């Protein structure tokens with residue numbers, strides 16, 4: 315069977331490529347931006363996510379809201395700001411590490427909990443260690459592929 319010798323090498327190569335692609339992809343998180351129906355609505359939303367530089371958050375809503383990119387103190391006391399985006403959806407790029415704060419400035423929405431605080435971590439895509447991990451995952455796949463190819467062509 316020709317496939318028996320060929321398949322493992324193809325699998326290893328594809329796995330290496332898939333790993334490389336996955337480690338370089340930026341995430342786009344979609345958020346239903348509402349006056350929360352429960353106190354833990356936004357903490358639940360962020361709980362299973364890791365925000366990295368290069369990712370983005372897409373704010374989407376259906377009724378009257380807006381998004382203001384604010385400071386920590388503005389977030390804490392729901393103070394108004396001039397930098398308000400009122401049309402949706404709004405895609406916020408996370409371009410730097412650190413904390414980011416967003417509120418809705420319509421009526422008392424922020425006071426009722428329509429506010430989001432996230433922490434953006436370094437993506438690692440632009441560091442040498444992450445490049446090493448990606449390439450390190452690809453080369454064993456290629457090496458194993460080569461061994462399988464050679465064993466297939468020379469020993470079978």
Ligand SMILES: [Cu+2]
Nearest residue numbers: 379418420423
């Ligand atoms: Cu609102």
